[in-house]
Amino acid sequence: GTFDIGMIGLAVMGRSLALNMADKGFRVAGYNRSREVTEAMVKEYPHDNFTPFYDLREFVEALARPRKVMLMIKAGRAVDAVIGQLTELLEEGDIILDGGNSFFEDTRRRYEALKEKGIRYFGVGISGGEEGARRGPSIMPGGEKEAYEQIRPVLEKIAAYAEGEPCCTYIGPDGAGHYVKMVHNGIEYADMQLIAEAYILLKSVAGYTNAELGDIFEEWNQGELKSYLIGITADIFREKDDFEAGELLDYIVDSAAQKGTGRWASIESMKQGVDISMITAACNARILSNHTEMRKKAAGLLSGPEPVKAENRELFKNQVRDALYAAKIAAYAQGFDLMRDASKEYGWNLDLGKIASIFRAGCIIQAVFLNDITEAYRKNPELDNLMLDEFFRSRLEECQGGLRHAAAEGIRSGLPLPAMTEALSYFDTFRGGYTGANLIQAQRDCFGAHKFERTDREGTFHHDWGKRN
Numbered sequence: 001g002t003f004d005i006g007m008i009g010l011a012v013m014g015r016s017l018a019l020n021m022a023d024k025g026f027r028v029a030g031y032n033r034s035r036e037v038t039e040a041m042v043k044e045y046p047h048d049n050f051t052p053f054y055d056l057r058e059f060v061e062a063l064a065r066p067r068k069v070m071l072m073i074k075a076g077r078a079v080d081a082v083i084g085q086l087t088e089l090l091e092e093g094d095i096i097l098d099g100g101n102s103f104f105e106d107t108r109r110r111y112e113a114l115k116e117k118g119i120r121y122f123g124v125g126i127s128g129g130e131e132g133a134r135r136g137p138s139i140m141p142g143g144e145k146e147a148y149e150q151i152r153p154v155l156e157k158i159a160a161y162a163e164g165e166p167c168c169t170y171i172g173p174d175g176a177g178h179y180v181k182m183v184h185n186g187i188e189y190a191d192m193q194l195i196a197e198a199y200i201l202l203k204s205v206a207g208y209t210n211a212e213l214g215d216i217f218e219e220w221n222q223g224e225l226k227s228y229l230i231g232i233t234a235d236i237f238r239e240k241d242d243f244e245a246g247e248l249l250d251y252i253v254d255s256a257a258q259k260g261t262g263r264w265a266s267i268e269s270m271k272q273g274v275d276i277s278m279i280t281a282a283c284n285a286r287i288l289s290n291h292t293e294m295r296k297k298a299a300g301l302l303s304g305p306e307p308v309k310a311e312n313r314e315l316f317k318n319q320v321r322d323a324l325y326a327a328k329i330a331a332y333a334q335g336f337d338l339m340r341d342a343s344k345e346y347g348w349n350l351d352l353g354k355i356a357s358i359f360r361a362g363c364i365i366q367a368v369f370l371n372d373i374t375e376a377y378r379k380n381p382e383l384d385n386l387m388l389d390e391f392f393r394s395r396l397e398e399c400q401g402g403l404r405h406a407a408a409e410g411i412r413s414g415l416p417l418p419a420m421t422e423a424l425s426y427f428d429t430f431r432g433g434y435t436g437a438n439l440i441q442a443q444r445d446c447f448g449a450h451k452f453e454r455t456d457r458e459g460t461f462h463h464d465w466g467k468r469n
C-alpha cells in the first residue's frame with residue numbers, strides 16, 4: 001500500500017483530523033463502521049488526499065508499511081472491538097494510535113497486550129474539540145519511544161503551533177499520553193468553574209450586566225488571564241437570544257453536564273493520595289447542578305442571606321480578577337502535582353515543562369499563563385509545586401488578598417464558590433498554616449492507639465488517655 005496513514009472512525013473528530021492530515025499533504029485512507037458516515041463525509045468534504053474504504057481488509061492493505069492506523073471512535077468497548085479486528089490484519093511493526101478519550105488504565109492494558117503481538121500501540125490524548133482537530137489540536141502521544149519517530153512527522157504537522165513549536169511532544173510510555181489528557185480535562189473543569197464563580201460574584205455582588213461582563217472579560221483577555229476560555233466567555237456574555245429580548249445566557253438552564261474524564265482525574269487523585277480539591281470541587285459542582293428538581297424544591301424550603309452590595313464596583317471587579325488569577329495558580333499547581341506523582345508512580349519520567357508548553361495552543365486550556373508554567377519548570381525541572389516557583393509565589397503574594405476578599409463577599413452573599421474556597425484552603429494548608437491535624441491525631445490515638453509524633457521529642461508515642469483534671 002501507499003497511504004501514509006489510515007483513520008478509523010469518521011465522526012466529528014476523526015473526520016476533522018483526517019482532513020487536517022490531508023491538508024498537510026499526507027495521503028489518508030478512511031474507514032468507518034457504518035458506511036453512510038463515510039459516504040456523507042466524502043460528499044460533503046471531498047479532498048484529493050483523502051480516500052474512503054468500505055472494507056477493513058482493503059483499508060489495511062492500502063497502507064504503507066509500517067502501517068499507521070489511528071482510531072477516533074467512542075472510548076471503551078468499541079476500541080477493544082476494533083483492535084481485535086485489526087490485529088487479524090496487521091503485521092509486526094505496525095502501529096495503532098488511539099486518539100479518543102480512553103481511560104489510561106485501558107491504554108496500559110492494550111499497550112501490553114499488543115506488545116506481545118509486535119504491534120506498537122499509542123494512546124494519544126487530543127484536545128481542541130472539532131475546530132482544534134481540523135486546524136491544529138494539542139497532541140499528547142504515549143507509547144514506545146522508538147516507535148514515536150514513525151508517527152512524529154504526521155502528529156507534529158497536524159498539531160497547533162505556539163511560538164513556532166508544535167503543540168505535540170512524546171509524553172511517555174504506555175498510558176502516559178491519556179493520563180496527561182485526563183489531567184488536562186480536570187484542569188479544564190477547574191478553569192471553567194472558576195470563571196463561573198467570577199461571573200456570579202460580579203453579577204450578584206457588583207450588579208454587572210451581561211454587556212458590562214462582556215467588556216470586563218474582554219479587558220481581562222488582554223492581560224495575564226488571556227486564554228481561549230476567557231475569550232469565548234466574553235463573546236458568550238454578548239450573544240443575543242433568538243427568541244426573546246436580551247442575551248442567550250440568561251435562558252440557559254443552570255445545570256452543567258460532563259462526560260467523565262474530569263471525574264477520572266478526581267478518582268485517580270484519591271487513589272494516588274494527591275490533593276486536587278479544586279478539580280474535585282468542579283466535578284461536584286456540576287454533579288449537584290444536575291439535581292435541578294431537588295434544588296427547585298429546596299429553594300422553597302431553605303433560605304440564605306441577600307447578596308451584599310459592593311461599595312466600590314471597580315475595586316471589587318479587580319479583586320475578583322485577582323481571585324481568578326490566584327485560584328488558577330492553585331488549580332494548575334494541583335493538576336501538575338498529580339502528574340508529578342503519577343510520573344513517579346508509573347515510572348513515566350514526565351517532562352512537566354514540556355507538557356505545559358504543548359498546552360499553549362490548540363487545546364481548551366490554552367492560555368498565556370502556560371508560558372509562565374513552562375518557564376517555571378525550565379528554571380527548575382525538579383520544582384516540587386508550582387506555588388513554590390519564584391514568579392508564582394510573588395503573584396500569589398499580590399493576588400491572595402483579592403481572593404480572600406472576593407470569596408468572603410461571596411460567602412456573606414450566600415453564593416456557592418466551591419473552587420475559590422478550595423483554592424484558599426489548599427493555599428493556607430500548603431503554606432504551613434495551622435490545620436488542627438494535631439487534634440485529629442490525638443483522636444486517632446485516643447480511640448485506636450494509632451500513635452503520634454511530638455513536636456519536642458523524637459520518636460512515636462502512645463498515650464494512656466484518661467489523665468484529666
Ligand code: NBP
Nearest residue numbers: 009010011012013014033034072073074075078100101129
Ligand atoms: P464519538 O465518540 O461520538 O464516536 C463515534 C464513532 O465511534 C463513530 O465513528 C462510530 O461508528 C464509532 N464506533 C462506535 Br460508537 N462503536 C463502534 C464499534 N463497536 N466499532 C467501530 N466503530 C465504532 O465520536 P467523536 O465525538 O468524533 O469522538 C471520537 C473520540 O474522540 C472519542 O473518544 C471522544 O471522547 C474523543 N474526543 C472528542 C472530542 C470532542 O470535542 N468531540 C475532543 C477530544 C477527544 P458508527 O458511525 O458506525 O456508529
